[in-house]
Amino acid sequence: xxxxxxxxxxxxxxxxxxxxxxxxxxxxxxxxxxxxxxxxxxxxxxxxxxxxxxxxxxxxxxxxxxxxxxxxxxxxxxxxxxxxxxxxxxxxxxxxxxxxxxxxxxxxxxxxxxxxxxxxxxxxxxxxxxxxxxxxxxxxxxxxxxxxxxxxxxxxxxxxxxxxxxxxxxxxxxxxxxxxxxxxxxxxxxxxxxxxxxxxxxxxxxxxxxxxxxxxxxxxxxxxxxxxxxxxxxxxxxxxxxxxxxxxxxxxxxxxxxxxxxxxxxxxxxxxxxxxxxxxxxxx
Amino acid sequence: xxxxxxxxxxxxxxxxxxxxxxxxxxxxxxxxxxxxxxxxxxxxxxxxxxxxxxxxxxxxxxxxxxxxxxxxxxxxxxxxxxxxxxxxxxxxxxxxxxxxxxxxxxxxxxxxxxxxxxxxxxxxxxxxxxxxxxxxxxxxxxxxxxxxxxxxxxxxxxxxxxxxxxxxxxxxxxxxxxxxxxxxxxxxxxxxxxxxxxxxxxxxxxxxxxxxxxxxxxxxxxxxxxxxxxxxxxxxxxxxxxxxxxxxxxxxxxxxxxxxxxxxxxxxxxxxxxx
Numbered sequence: 117x118x119x120x121x122x123x124x125x126x127x128x129x130x131x132x133x134x135x136x137x138x139x140x141x142x143x144x145x146x147x148x149x150x151x152x153x154x155x156x157x158x159x160x161x162x163x164x165x166x167x168x169x170x171x172x173x174x175x176x177x178x179x180x181x182x183x184x185x186x187x188x189x190x191x192x193x194x195x196x197x198x199x200x201x202x203x204x205x206x207x208x209x210x211x212x213x214x215x216x217x218x219x220x221x222x223x224x225x226x227x228x229x230x231x232x233x234x235x236x237x238x239x240x241x242x243x244x245x246x247x248x249x250x251x252x253x254x255x256x257x258x259x260x261x262x263x264x265x266x267x268x269x270x271x272x273x274x275x276x277x278x279x280x281x282x283x284x285x286x287x288x289x290x291x292x293x294x295x296x297x298x299x300x301x302x303x304x305x306x307x308x309x310x311x312x313x314x315x316x317x318x319x320x321x322x323x324x325x326x327x328x329x330x331x332x333x334x335x336x337x338x339x340x341x342x343x344x345x346x347x348x349x350x351x352x353x354x355x356x357x358x359x360x361x362x363x364x365x366x367x368x369x370x371x372x373x374x375x376x377x378x379x380x381x382x383x384x385x386x387x388x389x390x391x392x393x394x395x396x397x398x399x400x
Numbered sequence: 401x402x403x404x405x406x407x408x409x410x411x412x413x414x415x416x417x418x419x420x421x422x423x424x425x426x427x428x429x430x431x432x433x434x435x436x437x438x439x440x441x442x443x444x445x446x447x448x449x450x451x452x453x454x455x456x457x458x459x460x461x462x463x464x465x466x467x468x469x470x471x472x473x474x475x476x477x478x479x480x481x482x483x484x485x486x487x488x489x490x491x492x493x494x495x496x497x498x499x500x501x502x503x504x505x506x507x508x509x510x511x512x513x514x515x516x517x518x519x520x521x522x523x524x525x526x527x528x529x530x531x532x533x534x535x536x537x538x539x540x541x542x543x544x545x546x547x548x549x550x551x552x553x554x555x556x557x558x559x560x561x562x563x564x565x566x567x568x569x570x571x572x573x574x575x576x577x578x579x580x581x582x583x584x585x586x587x588x589x590x591x592x593x594x595x596x597x598x599x600x601x602x603x604x605x606x607x608x609x610x611x612x613x614x615x616x617x618x619x620x621x622x623x624x625x626x627x628x629x630x631x632x633x634x635x636x637x638x639x640x641x642x643x644x645x646x647x648x649x650x651x652x653x654x655x656x657x658x659x660x661x662x663x664x665x666x667x668x669x670x671x672x673x674x675x
Contacts, residue, residue, distance in 0.1 A: 157585040158556070272449070301448040301612055306656035317675070328585055331615075331658025334665050355669060359662050372590040373660055374619035381597065382590035382619070 118145040119322045120169075120207075120290050123183035127161070127168045127346075130176050138177075139165045140346040146322040148289065151313075153325045153337035153354070155369070161346035162326045166292050170203050171196070187289060205235040208283035212295035214275035218267040224278045225263030228285060235286045250281040254311060273304035277311070284315060290322040297332065309336055330373055334358060342366050344394055365394040402475035403436040404574055404606040405460065410434070410469035412455050429455040431630040432469070437623070439573070440600065442607040444621035444638075446614065446653065452630040453610050457578050460608055461495045474573060487521040494567035498579035500559035504551040510537070510562055511547040517569045532569065540565040541595060557588035561595065568599065576608045581616060593620060614657045618642055626650045 127139040251259030297305035418424035458464040465481035514533040626634035633647040
Protein backbone atom coordinates (compact mmCIF):
# COMPACT_ATOMS: atom_id res chain seq x y z
CA UNK A 117 0.00 0.00 0.00
CA UNK A 118 1.27 3.44 -0.83
CA UNK A 119 1.84 5.97 1.89
CA UNK A 120 -0.05 8.69 0.11
CA UNK A 121 -2.51 8.18 -2.68
CA UNK A 122 -4.51 10.62 -4.76
CA UNK A 123 -6.85 9.55 -7.51
CA UNK A 124 -8.67 11.87 -9.88
CA UNK A 125 -8.35 14.98 -7.75
CA UNK A 126 -10.35 17.95 -9.00
CA UNK A 127 -10.19 21.40 -7.42
CA UNK A 128 -12.52 24.15 -8.57
CA UNK A 129 -12.67 27.75 -7.44
CA UNK A 130 -15.85 29.78 -7.69
CA UNK A 131 -15.00 33.02 -9.42
CA UNK A 132 -17.06 35.87 -10.80
CA UNK A 133 -16.51 34.43 -14.27
CA UNK A 134 -17.81 31.01 -13.26
CA UNK A 135 -16.03 27.99 -11.85
CA UNK A 136 -12.32 27.79 -12.53
CA UNK A 137 -10.72 24.37 -12.56
CA UNK A 138 -7.25 24.68 -11.04
CA UNK A 139 -6.61 20.95 -10.78
CA UNK A 140 -8.21 18.64 -13.32
CA UNK A 141 -8.08 14.95 -12.56
CA UNK A 142 -4.62 14.47 -11.10
CA UNK A 143 -3.58 11.12 -9.64
CA UNK A 144 -0.40 10.26 -7.82
CA UNK A 145 1.13 7.83 -5.39
CA UNK A 146 4.03 8.23 -3.01
CA UNK A 147 5.64 5.36 -1.16
CA UNK A 148 7.50 5.62 2.11
CA UNK A 149 11.12 6.58 1.48
CA UNK A 150 10.42 7.86 -1.99
CA UNK A 151 11.11 11.30 -3.45
CA UNK A 152 8.50 12.56 -5.88
CA UNK A 153 8.98 15.83 -7.72
CA UNK A 154 6.05 17.75 -9.17
CA UNK A 155 7.18 20.15 -11.89
CA UNK A 156 5.22 22.79 -13.67
CA UNK A 157 4.96 26.47 -14.39
CA UNK A 158 3.04 28.85 -12.18
CA UNK A 159 -0.66 28.17 -12.55
CA UNK A 160 -0.14 24.49 -13.27
CA UNK A 161 -1.93 23.56 -10.06
CA UNK A 162 1.02 21.91 -8.38
CA UNK A 163 0.71 23.77 -5.09
CA UNK A 164 -3.08 23.76 -5.10
CA UNK A 165 -3.28 19.98 -5.38
CA UNK A 166 -1.07 19.58 -2.30
CA UNK A 167 -2.95 22.24 -0.33
CA UNK A 168 -6.20 20.51 -1.27
CA UNK A 169 -4.90 17.19 -0.01
CA UNK A 170 -3.99 18.82 3.31
CA UNK A 171 -7.30 20.67 3.55
CA UNK A 172 -5.64 24.07 3.62
CA UNK A 173 -7.66 25.71 0.85
CA UNK A 174 -10.24 28.42 1.58
CA UNK A 175 -13.95 27.58 1.52
CA UNK A 176 -14.32 28.96 -2.02
CA UNK A 177 -12.51 25.88 -3.30
CA UNK A 178 -14.46 22.74 -4.14
CA UNK A 179 -12.32 19.64 -3.72
CA UNK A 180 -13.42 16.27 -5.08
CA UNK A 181 -11.44 13.09 -5.53
CA UNK A 182 -12.06 9.38 -6.03
CA UNK A 183 -9.38 8.59 -3.49
CA UNK A 184 -7.45 10.81 -1.13
CA UNK A 185 -5.74 8.49 1.27
CA UNK A 186 -2.81 8.89 3.61
CA UNK A 187 -1.45 5.87 5.43
CA UNK A 188 -4.77 4.08 5.04
CA UNK A 189 -6.83 7.01 6.34
CA UNK A 190 -9.36 8.67 4.04
CA UNK A 191 -8.58 12.38 4.25
CA UNK A 192 -11.78 13.48 2.52
CA UNK A 193 -14.11 12.01 5.10
CA UNK A 194 -12.23 13.38 8.10
CA UNK A 195 -13.68 16.04 10.36
CA UNK A 196 -11.59 19.21 10.56
CA UNK A 197 -10.41 18.42 14.08
CA UNK A 198 -9.38 14.90 13.15
CA UNK A 199 -7.63 16.25 10.10
CA UNK A 200 -5.65 18.69 12.20
CA UNK A 201 -4.31 15.77 14.22
CA UNK A 202 -2.68 14.41 11.06
CA UNK A 203 -1.72 17.57 9.20
CA UNK A 204 1.35 19.13 10.78
CA UNK A 205 2.19 15.88 12.56
CA UNK A 206 2.28 13.00 10.08
CA UNK A 207 2.07 15.20 6.99
CA UNK A 208 4.24 18.28 7.22
CA UNK A 209 4.74 21.05 4.74
CA UNK A 210 7.50 23.54 3.97
CA UNK A 211 6.51 26.64 2.09
CA UNK A 212 8.27 28.75 -0.47
CA UNK A 213 8.84 31.96 1.46
CA UNK A 214 10.56 31.03 4.71
CA UNK A 215 10.53 34.55 6.10
CA UNK A 216 6.83 35.01 5.34
CA UNK A 217 5.73 31.67 6.75
CA UNK A 218 7.13 32.32 10.22
CA UNK A 219 5.19 34.56 12.57
CA UNK A 220 7.22 37.76 13.04
CA UNK A 221 5.73 38.41 16.50
CA UNK A 222 7.07 35.29 18.22
CA UNK A 223 10.52 33.86 18.68
CA UNK A 224 11.41 30.87 16.53
CA UNK A 225 11.76 28.85 19.72
CA UNK A 226 8.14 29.59 20.66
CA UNK A 227 6.97 28.58 17.20
CA UNK A 228 8.73 25.24 17.21
CA UNK A 229 7.71 24.46 20.80
CA UNK A 230 4.10 25.26 19.97
CA UNK A 231 4.07 22.35 17.52
CA UNK A 232 5.66 20.04 20.06
CA UNK A 233 3.13 21.06 22.72
CA UNK A 234 0.03 20.66 20.58
CA UNK A 235 0.91 17.52 18.66
CA UNK A 236 3.09 15.63 21.12
CA UNK A 237 2.02 17.15 24.43
CA UNK A 238 5.58 17.40 25.71
CA UNK A 239 6.28 19.30 28.93
CA UNK A 240 8.29 22.48 28.98
CA UNK A 241 11.67 20.92 29.63
CA UNK A 242 11.24 18.16 27.05
CA UNK A 243 10.03 20.71 24.48
CA UNK A 244 13.11 22.81 24.89
CA UNK A 245 15.44 19.84 24.71
CA UNK A 246 13.72 18.57 21.58
CA UNK A 247 13.79 22.03 19.96
CA UNK A 248 17.54 22.30 20.56
CA UNK A 249 18.00 18.82 19.17
CA UNK A 250 16.01 19.74 16.04
CA UNK A 251 17.91 22.98 15.46
CA UNK A 252 21.11 21.00 15.77
CA UNK A 253 19.79 18.46 13.26
CA UNK A 254 19.08 21.07 10.59
CA UNK A 255 22.46 22.72 11.11
CA UNK A 256 21.66 25.93 12.97
CA UNK A 257 24.71 27.01 14.98
CA UNK A 258 24.23 27.87 18.69
CA UNK A 259 20.77 26.25 18.85
CA UNK A 260 20.05 27.16 22.47
CA UNK A 261 20.72 30.82 21.87
CA UNK A 262 18.96 30.86 18.50
CA UNK A 263 15.69 29.68 20.08
CA UNK A 264 15.25 33.14 21.55
CA UNK A 265 15.66 34.92 18.24
CA UNK A 266 12.90 36.42 16.13
CA UNK A 267 12.59 35.54 12.41
CA UNK A 268 13.83 38.99 11.33
CA UNK A 269 17.11 38.37 13.12
CA UNK A 270 17.87 35.40 10.90
CA UNK A 271 18.79 35.13 7.23
CA UNK A 272 16.53 33.52 4.61
CA UNK A 273 18.50 30.29 4.67
CA UNK A 274 18.35 30.13 8.47
CA UNK A 275 14.59 30.76 8.43
CA UNK A 276 14.15 27.94 5.94
CA UNK A 277 16.11 25.68 8.31
CA UNK A 278 13.75 26.70 11.10
CA UNK A 279 10.79 25.83 8.86
CA UNK A 280 12.34 22.44 8.14
CA UNK A 281 12.95 21.90 11.84
CA UNK A 282 9.29 22.70 12.59
CA UNK A 283 8.14 20.39 9.80
CA UNK A 284 10.33 17.57 11.11
CA UNK A 285 9.51 18.12 14.78
CA UNK A 286 6.93 15.31 14.96
CA UNK A 287 8.83 12.89 12.71
CA UNK A 288 6.36 13.12 9.82
CA UNK A 289 5.81 10.19 7.50
CA UNK A 290 5.31 12.51 4.56
CA UNK A 291 7.00 15.84 3.95
CA UNK A 292 5.71 18.19 1.27
CA UNK A 293 8.21 20.86 0.25
CA UNK A 294 6.61 23.59 -1.86
CA UNK A 295 9.42 25.34 -3.74
CA UNK A 296 11.70 25.02 -0.71
CA UNK A 297 14.68 26.77 -2.29
CA UNK A 298 13.23 29.20 -4.82
CA UNK A 299 13.83 32.24 -2.62
CA UNK A 300 17.38 31.24 -1.73
CA UNK A 301 20.86 31.66 -3.20
CA UNK A 302 22.39 28.75 -5.10
CA UNK A 303 24.94 27.96 -2.40
CA UNK A 304 22.23 27.99 0.28
CA UNK A 305 19.93 26.06 -2.05
CA UNK A 306 22.56 23.34 -2.28
CA UNK A 307 22.84 23.18 1.53
CA UNK A 308 19.07 23.01 2.02
CA UNK A 309 18.60 20.33 -0.66
CA UNK A 310 21.45 18.26 0.79
CA UNK A 311 19.86 18.61 4.22
CA UNK A 312 16.42 17.56 2.95
CA UNK A 313 17.85 14.56 1.12
CA UNK A 314 19.91 13.48 4.13
CA UNK A 315 16.96 13.76 6.52
CA UNK A 316 14.69 12.00 4.04
CA UNK A 317 17.08 9.08 3.78
CA UNK A 318 17.68 8.89 7.53
CA UNK A 319 14.02 9.00 8.51
CA UNK A 320 12.70 7.05 5.52
CA UNK A 321 10.11 9.75 4.88
CA UNK A 322 8.07 10.11 1.76
CA UNK A 323 9.05 13.45 0.23
CA UNK A 324 7.16 15.49 -2.34
CA UNK A 325 9.13 18.37 -3.81
CA UNK A 326 7.15 20.95 -5.76
CA UNK A 327 9.36 23.03 -7.99
CA UNK A 328 9.73 24.69 -11.34
CA UNK A 329 13.50 24.28 -11.35
CA UNK A 330 14.59 21.35 -13.50
CA UNK A 331 17.99 21.40 -11.82
CA UNK A 332 16.40 20.75 -8.43
CA UNK A 333 14.42 17.87 -9.94
CA UNK A 334 17.56 16.34 -11.43
CA UNK A 335 19.39 16.57 -8.10
CA UNK A 336 16.69 15.15 -5.83
CA UNK A 337 13.85 13.16 -7.35
CA UNK A 338 13.25 9.44 -7.82
CA UNK A 339 10.07 9.98 -9.77
CA UNK A 340 8.72 13.07 -11.53
CA UNK A 341 5.25 14.30 -12.43
CA UNK A 342 4.98 17.10 -14.99
CA UNK A 343 1.87 19.24 -14.70
CA UNK A 344 0.46 21.87 -17.01
CA UNK A 345 -2.72 23.91 -16.44
CA UNK A 346 -3.98 21.57 -13.76
CA UNK A 347 -3.42 18.36 -15.67
CA UNK A 348 -0.79 15.70 -15.44
CA UNK A 349 1.19 15.63 -18.66
CA UNK A 350 3.77 13.02 -17.87
CA UNK A 351 4.94 10.75 -15.09
CA UNK A 352 8.25 8.96 -15.25
CA UNK A 353 11.29 8.06 -13.19
CA UNK A 354 13.83 10.84 -13.19
CA UNK A 355 16.34 9.27 -15.54
CA UNK A 356 13.91 8.41 -18.31
CA UNK A 357 12.28 11.82 -18.01
CA UNK A 358 15.55 13.59 -18.74
CA UNK A 359 16.87 10.95 -21.13
CA UNK A 360 13.79 10.33 -23.26
CA UNK A 361 10.87 12.60 -22.38
CA UNK A 362 7.67 11.19 -23.83
CA UNK A 363 5.55 14.30 -24.13
CA UNK A 364 6.20 17.30 -26.34
CA UNK A 365 5.71 19.60 -23.37
CA UNK A 366 8.44 18.01 -21.27
CA UNK A 367 10.76 18.11 -24.24
CA UNK A 368 9.99 21.80 -24.70
CA UNK A 369 10.50 22.47 -21.01
CA UNK A 370 13.89 20.79 -21.05
CA UNK A 371 15.03 22.60 -24.16
CA UNK A 372 14.12 25.95 -22.58
CA UNK A 373 16.88 25.39 -20.00
CA UNK A 374 19.71 27.84 -20.72
CA UNK A 375 22.08 24.89 -20.06
CA UNK A 376 20.75 23.13 -23.12
CA UNK A 377 20.81 26.14 -25.41
CA UNK A 378 22.34 25.23 -28.72
CA UNK A 379 21.75 28.25 -30.93
CA UNK A 380 21.51 31.94 -30.24
CA UNK A 381 17.92 31.77 -29.14
CA UNK A 382 16.28 29.73 -26.45
CA UNK A 383 13.28 27.78 -27.69
CA UNK A 384 10.14 28.85 -25.86
CA UNK A 385 7.06 26.78 -25.29
CA UNK A 386 4.46 29.24 -26.55
CA UNK A 387 6.31 29.57 -29.83
CA UNK A 388 5.81 26.03 -30.97
CA UNK A 389 3.23 24.28 -28.81
CA UNK A 390 -0.49 24.90 -28.47
CA UNK A 391 -2.55 23.71 -25.52
CA UNK A 392 -4.09 20.95 -27.68
CA UNK A 393 -0.68 19.61 -28.56
CA UNK A 394 0.39 19.69 -24.93
CA UNK A 395 -2.70 17.85 -23.71
CA UNK A 396 -2.64 15.33 -26.58
CA UNK A 397 -0.02 13.22 -24.83
CA UNK A 398 -1.38 13.77 -21.32
CA UNK A 399 -1.67 10.82 -18.97
CA UNK A 400 -4.25 10.43 -16.26
CA UNK B 401 37.31 53.36 -28.28
CA UNK B 402 35.94 54.56 -25.01
CA UNK B 403 34.03 52.12 -22.88
CA UNK B 404 30.34 52.71 -22.33
CA UNK B 405 30.90 52.14 -18.66
CA UNK B 406 34.13 52.13 -16.77
CA UNK B 407 34.52 51.81 -13.03
CA UNK B 408 37.80 52.36 -11.23
CA UNK B 409 38.18 51.20 -7.70
CA UNK B 410 34.59 51.89 -6.65
CA UNK B 411 33.78 51.62 -2.96
CA UNK B 412 30.61 52.21 -1.02
CA UNK B 413 30.35 52.40 2.76
CA UNK B 414 27.11 52.60 4.68
CA UNK B 415 27.22 54.20 8.10
CA UNK B 416 24.82 52.68 10.55
CA UNK B 417 24.22 55.14 13.36
CA UNK B 418 24.56 53.86 16.90
CA UNK B 419 21.89 53.95 19.56
CA UNK B 420 21.81 53.65 23.32
CA UNK B 421 22.59 49.96 23.11
CA UNK B 422 24.59 49.68 19.92
CA UNK B 423 27.78 51.24 18.72
CA UNK B 424 27.78 52.97 15.38
CA UNK B 425 29.38 50.89 12.68
CA UNK B 426 30.29 51.06 9.04
CA UNK B 427 29.38 48.43 6.50
CA UNK B 428 31.72 48.20 3.54
CA UNK B 429 29.24 47.08 0.91
CA UNK B 430 31.53 47.45 -2.08
CA UNK B 431 35.29 47.34 -1.58
CA UNK B 432 37.22 48.64 -4.54
CA UNK B 433 35.71 47.17 -7.68
CA UNK B 434 36.98 47.97 -11.17
CA UNK B 435 35.50 46.89 -14.47
CA UNK B 436 34.58 48.14 -17.92
CA UNK B 437 31.95 47.28 -20.50
CA UNK B 438 32.00 48.03 -24.23
CA UNK B 439 29.05 48.89 -26.40
CA UNK B 440 26.81 45.97 -27.34
CA UNK B 441 28.38 43.70 -24.72
CA UNK B 442 27.02 42.13 -21.57
CA UNK B 443 28.79 42.08 -18.24
CA UNK B 444 27.28 39.64 -15.76
CA UNK B 445 27.75 40.20 -12.06
CA UNK B 446 27.30 37.07 -9.98
CA UNK B 447 27.19 36.62 -6.23
CA UNK B 448 24.98 35.66 -3.32
CA UNK B 449 22.63 38.01 -1.50
CA UNK B 450 24.51 40.58 0.53
CA UNK B 451 27.64 40.49 -1.60
CA UNK B 452 27.14 44.05 -2.82
CA UNK B 453 25.93 43.41 -6.33
CA UNK B 454 22.74 45.44 -5.92
CA UNK B 455 24.70 48.25 -4.27
CA UNK B 456 26.90 48.26 -7.33
CA UNK B 457 23.78 48.42 -9.50
CA UNK B 458 22.61 51.46 -7.55
CA UNK B 459 25.95 53.17 -8.06
CA UNK B 460 25.99 52.42 -11.79
CA UNK B 461 22.42 53.69 -12.24
CA UNK B 462 23.39 56.85 -10.35
CA UNK B 463 20.84 56.32 -7.61
CA UNK B 464 23.52 56.12 -4.93
CA UNK B 465 26.89 57.88 -4.96
CA UNK B 466 30.08 55.88 -4.56
CA UNK B 467 32.09 56.63 -1.43
CA UNK B 468 35.30 56.70 -3.42
CA UNK B 469 36.53 55.71 -6.83
CA UNK B 470 35.67 56.89 -10.29
CA UNK B 471 32.87 56.01 -12.62
CA UNK B 472 32.95 57.00 -16.28
CA UNK B 473 29.96 56.72 -18.57
CA UNK B 474 30.80 57.21 -22.25
CA UNK B 475 34.12 58.61 -21.10
CA UNK B 476 32.52 61.33 -18.96
CA UNK B 477 33.14 61.27 -15.25
CA UNK B 478 30.05 61.05 -13.06
CA UNK B 479 29.88 61.90 -9.40
CA UNK B 480 26.37 62.52 -8.14
CA UNK B 481 27.66 63.31 -4.67
CA UNK B 482 29.22 66.52 -6.01
CA UNK B 483 27.02 67.68 -8.88
CA UNK B 484 23.41 67.33 -9.90
CA UNK B 485 22.59 64.72 -12.45
CA UNK B 486 21.63 66.19 -15.83
CA UNK B 487 18.69 64.77 -17.79
CA UNK B 488 21.14 63.78 -20.55
CA UNK B 489 23.09 61.65 -18.08
CA UNK B 490 19.90 60.22 -16.62
CA UNK B 491 18.86 59.04 -20.07
CA UNK B 492 22.03 57.10 -20.63
CA UNK B 493 21.50 54.52 -17.88
CA UNK B 494 18.25 52.76 -17.03
CA UNK B 495 17.45 49.85 -14.77
CA UNK B 496 15.11 46.84 -14.74
CA UNK B 497 14.41 45.33 -11.34
CA UNK B 498 13.88 41.79 -10.18
CA UNK B 499 10.29 41.75 -9.09
CA UNK B 500 7.90 42.95 -11.79
CA UNK B 501 5.06 42.82 -9.26
CA UNK B 502 6.65 45.48 -7.10
CA UNK B 503 8.11 47.87 -9.64
CA UNK B 504 5.02 48.91 -11.58
CA UNK B 505 2.69 51.39 -9.89
CA UNK B 506 -0.62 49.53 -9.52
CA UNK B 507 -2.62 52.75 -9.83
CA UNK B 508 -1.14 53.79 -13.15
CA UNK B 509 -2.02 52.50 -16.59
CA UNK B 510 0.74 50.97 -18.68
CA UNK B 511 0.69 54.01 -20.95
CA UNK B 512 1.30 56.37 -18.03
CA UNK B 513 4.06 54.13 -16.71
CA UNK B 514 5.81 54.18 -20.07
CA UNK B 515 5.46 57.89 -20.78
CA UNK B 516 6.47 59.12 -17.33
CA UNK B 517 10.24 59.00 -17.97
CA UNK B 518 9.67 61.10 -21.08
CA UNK B 519 7.65 63.71 -19.16
CA UNK B 520 10.38 64.03 -16.57
CA UNK B 521 13.46 63.95 -18.76
CA UNK B 522 12.42 65.33 -22.14
CA UNK B 523 10.26 68.07 -23.61
CA UNK B 524 8.43 65.75 -25.97
CA UNK B 525 4.84 66.55 -26.90
CA UNK B 526 2.03 64.36 -25.59
CA UNK B 527 1.22 62.90 -29.01
CA UNK B 528 4.84 61.97 -29.64
CA UNK B 529 5.10 60.41 -26.22
CA UNK B 530 2.07 58.29 -26.92
CA UNK B 531 3.37 57.21 -30.32
CA UNK B 532 6.69 56.30 -28.83
CA UNK B 533 5.09 54.27 -26.05
CA UNK B 534 2.92 52.43 -28.58
CA UNK B 535 5.94 51.61 -30.71
CA UNK B 536 7.86 50.42 -27.65
CA UNK B 537 4.99 48.16 -26.57
CA UNK B 538 5.19 46.39 -29.92
CA UNK B 539 8.97 46.20 -29.69
CA UNK B 540 8.81 44.23 -26.46
CA UNK B 541 6.15 41.86 -27.76
CA UNK B 542 3.03 43.47 -26.28
CA UNK B 543 0.16 45.05 -28.19
CA UNK B 544 -1.25 48.53 -28.58
CA UNK B 545 -4.42 47.54 -26.76
CA UNK B 546 -2.33 47.05 -23.62
CA UNK B 547 -1.65 50.80 -23.44
CA UNK B 548 -4.72 51.56 -21.33
CA UNK B 549 -4.54 48.58 -19.00
CA UNK B 550 -3.37 48.34 -15.42
CA UNK B 551 -0.41 46.22 -14.23
CA UNK B 552 -2.60 43.72 -12.34
CA UNK B 553 -4.07 42.60 -15.67
CA UNK B 554 -0.71 41.21 -16.78
CA UNK B 555 1.23 38.06 -16.02
CA UNK B 556 4.73 38.15 -14.53
CA UNK B 557 6.45 37.77 -17.87
CA UNK B 558 4.32 40.51 -19.46
CA UNK B 559 5.04 42.85 -16.57
CA UNK B 560 8.73 42.28 -16.97
CA UNK B 561 8.29 43.23 -20.63
CA UNK B 562 6.59 46.44 -19.51
CA UNK B 563 9.47 47.14 -17.13
CA UNK B 564 11.95 46.59 -19.96
CA UNK B 565 9.89 48.86 -22.25
CA UNK B 566 9.90 51.59 -19.59
CA UNK B 567 13.66 51.33 -19.26
CA UNK B 568 14.08 51.67 -23.03
CA UNK B 569 11.79 54.70 -23.42
CA UNK B 570 14.70 57.11 -23.04
CA UNK B 571 16.93 55.27 -25.54
CA UNK B 572 19.57 54.45 -22.93
CA UNK B 573 23.09 53.39 -23.78
CA UNK B 574 23.38 51.14 -20.79
CA UNK B 575 20.76 48.92 -19.20
CA UNK B 576 21.26 47.56 -15.71
CA UNK B 577 19.29 44.34 -15.25
CA UNK B 578 19.00 43.40 -11.58
CA UNK B 579 17.95 39.72 -11.59
CA UNK B 580 15.42 40.33 -14.38
CA UNK B 581 14.38 36.71 -14.86
CA UNK B 582 14.79 35.08 -11.46
CA UNK B 583 11.11 35.62 -10.56
CA UNK B 584 9.90 34.06 -13.80
CA UNK B 585 9.01 30.55 -14.92
CA UNK B 586 11.41 28.61 -17.08
CA UNK B 587 9.58 29.09 -20.38
CA UNK B 588 8.79 32.74 -19.64
CA UNK B 589 12.40 33.24 -18.61
CA UNK B 590 13.45 31.94 -22.03
CA UNK B 591 11.11 34.42 -23.74
CA UNK B 592 12.45 37.38 -21.77
CA UNK B 593 16.08 36.35 -22.37
CA UNK B 594 15.35 36.12 -26.09
CA UNK B 595 13.74 39.55 -26.01
CA UNK B 596 16.79 41.01 -24.27
CA UNK B 597 19.09 39.45 -26.87
CA UNK B 598 16.97 40.85 -29.72
CA UNK B 599 16.88 44.34 -28.21
CA UNK B 600 20.63 44.28 -27.67
CA UNK B 601 21.18 43.45 -31.33
CA UNK B 602 18.77 46.10 -32.53
CA UNK B 603 19.88 49.03 -30.39
CA UNK B 604 23.47 47.99 -29.71
CA UNK B 605 22.62 48.13 -26.02
CA UNK B 606 25.12 47.49 -23.29
CA UNK B 607 23.94 45.33 -20.42
CA UNK B 608 25.07 44.97 -16.85
CA UNK B 609 23.31 41.75 -15.93
CA UNK B 610 23.07 40.90 -12.25
CA UNK B 611 22.14 37.33 -11.43
CA UNK B 612 22.83 34.41 -9.19
CA UNK B 613 21.77 31.86 -11.76
CA UNK B 614 24.92 30.63 -13.45
CA UNK B 615 23.12 28.85 -16.28
CA UNK B 616 21.51 32.14 -17.33
CA UNK B 617 24.83 33.96 -17.00
CA UNK B 618 26.62 31.39 -19.12
CA UNK B 619 23.97 31.89 -21.78
CA UNK B 620 23.84 35.68 -21.90
CA UNK B 621 27.16 37.12 -20.72
CA UNK B 622 30.30 38.18 -22.59
CA UNK B 623 32.23 39.00 -19.43
CA UNK B 624 31.62 37.71 -15.93
CA UNK B 625 32.48 39.24 -12.58
CA UNK B 626 32.02 37.19 -9.42
CA UNK B 627 31.54 39.16 -6.20
CA UNK B 628 32.01 37.92 -2.68
CA UNK B 629 31.61 40.12 0.39
CA UNK B 630 31.96 43.34 -1.59
CA UNK B 631 35.02 42.29 -3.52
CA UNK B 632 35.36 41.18 -7.10
CA UNK B 633 37.05 37.83 -6.61
CA UNK B 634 36.96 36.86 -10.24
CA UNK B 635 36.69 38.91 -13.41
CA UNK B 636 37.22 37.78 -16.96
CA UNK B 637 35.62 36.63 -20.16
CA UNK B 638 32.85 34.05 -19.90
CA UNK B 639 35.11 31.31 -21.28
CA UNK B 640 37.90 32.07 -18.82
CA UNK B 641 35.65 32.14 -15.78
CA UNK B 642 33.59 29.09 -16.66
CA UNK B 643 36.41 26.87 -17.90
CA UNK B 644 38.99 27.79 -15.29
CA UNK B 645 37.54 29.31 -12.10
CA UNK B 646 40.39 30.48 -9.88
CA UNK B 647 38.84 31.65 -6.64
CA UNK B 648 37.49 29.17 -4.15
CA UNK B 649 34.15 30.92 -3.93
CA UNK B 650 33.63 30.64 -7.70
CA UNK B 651 34.35 26.94 -7.47
CA UNK B 652 31.84 26.57 -4.63
CA UNK B 653 29.30 28.43 -6.71
CA UNK B 654 29.80 26.13 -9.67
CA UNK B 655 29.60 23.07 -7.46
CA UNK B 656 26.35 24.30 -5.90
CA UNK B 657 24.56 24.91 -9.19
CA UNK B 658 22.17 22.04 -9.82
CA UNK B 659 22.99 20.13 -12.95
CA UNK B 660 20.18 18.88 -15.15
CA UNK B 661 22.05 16.59 -17.51
CA UNK B 662 21.59 12.86 -17.80
CA UNK B 663 25.12 11.97 -16.70
CA UNK B 664 24.88 13.76 -13.37
CA UNK B 665 21.49 12.13 -12.70
CA UNK B 666 23.01 8.72 -13.39
CA UNK B 667 25.91 9.53 -11.06
CA UNK B 668 23.52 10.63 -8.31
CA UNK B 669 21.32 7.54 -8.63
CA UNK B 670 24.42 5.32 -8.53
CA UNK B 671 25.57 7.06 -5.33
CA UNK B 672 22.14 6.61 -3.81
CA UNK B 673 21.95 2.91 -4.62
CA UNK B 674 25.43 2.35 -3.25
CA UNK B 675 24.55 4.06 0.05
